[in-house]
Amino acid sequence: MSTTEAPASDLDPFSIAFFDDPFPEHARLREAGPVVRLRHLGCWGVARWQEVTAVFNDWPTYVSSRGVGLQDFARETPWRSPSLVLERDPPEHTRARAVLGRVLSPAAMKGLREDFAAAAERKVAELLDRGTFDAIPDLAEAFPLSVFPDALGVRPDGREHLLPFAAVTFNAFGPDNDLRRQALAGVAPHLAWVMEQCRRENLAPGSFGAAIHAAADTGELTPEEAPVLVRSLFSAGLDTTINGIGAALWCLARFPGEYARLHADPSLARAAFEEAIRFESPVQTFFRTTSRPTELGGVPLGEGEKVLMFLAAANRDPRRWDRPDAYDIARRTSGHVGFGAGIHMCVGQLLARLEGEVLLAALARRVRGIEIAGTPVRRYNNTLRGLASLPLTLHAA
């Protein structure tokens, strides 16, 4: 089969230069065609909303069980045992996913809302007293760290492993570059600590972790599977919301008109968070692997080929979105792919929205204006987009 008809690109979408300003490159990829050959990585790329959505929604053709990074598990051994959800296909996926879906269900979120909202109020009050602070460590990291590990059921000692472990997980989806090599070189102590925490006896009663283990009692999971499923929440539950909240703060600081709208109507908090997920796409990319020869956007693809989905590019595709480069908190965002789509769509999306909503609502009520008080510094990761530092000043309402 000839594959020469697809346009080719020499872009390295995992380079520091790209991370510094991916948006013009995203536009070039979208314009080049529905499917682009990424010569540097030896894989295909899709950057338009339609093809990204199509790949997400066709799991029998675009499988996750061969890894959702560049590495093909059919050829290479993964750095850790594969995830029971992210890196599986049905029917195995369905079984483990059902357990997580229940633990993180809308009904479960109702039970957390009050405590999370109170924690958000306390955090915003504390930062208002300080006036000027670094919004990444002091807010985007501090708030999720003040609620999520407790909800997961993690013991207080050793929590300094949480963020480095998550960073490795997301760096490992990328190609064999400096970011991935350095991350994996230092992973052993973090992974050992996390696996120890995932054991039933180390998870607090009433927590997400305990609820997952309870599924082993009913035979839904085996006792060996339960800790591995808990591990998914250590990997995906913290760094994601940190970068999501960081994205929202960075958007609201850069678009004072939108902050004014939010301040005038705090009920827009949830929408403001969701639009930040579309606009910045804190999770930038995931791969799939073709399970059979197929065709995508008129381009024939062979079996066993990697396809890289650019979520951020799809979320700003002018074919799908009106004024895609405007951060608009009143936008109808339904259909954005910042949380993915299809059977693997983020199982923690409700928890992420809860955290984002209560925090932005607390800000909206107590803060009249947000000002950037220093130069923001970017943090580099093969999958996550976000800042390392964002100095802000808050003005009390």
Added chain:
Amino acid sequence: MPSITFIHPDGRRQEIEADDGSSVMQAAIAEGLEEILAECGGNCMCATCHVYVIEDSAGALPPPTQDEDALLDGTAAERRPNSRLSCQLPASEGLVLELPERQT
């Protein structure tokens, strides 16, 4: 193009034409109905596309799956016997759906 009717929380009735093959959720979003949020985009994961089915004269609606039934336990507005997630309902002629006060 099936026509379906929404009843807003204030009692106002609104009839819309849905595209063939679309879900009730997609039809509502296309029409810009603010009472349907559909945060998960129709993947049956968020329960923010909740509606009450008032009339299904054609008897065209499939029964809820286990996933939908479990999600309905977490709707923001009260769950009633006629509660459904509109992303799981094919838009079919003559449907009458009431929109809840809130989705989150």
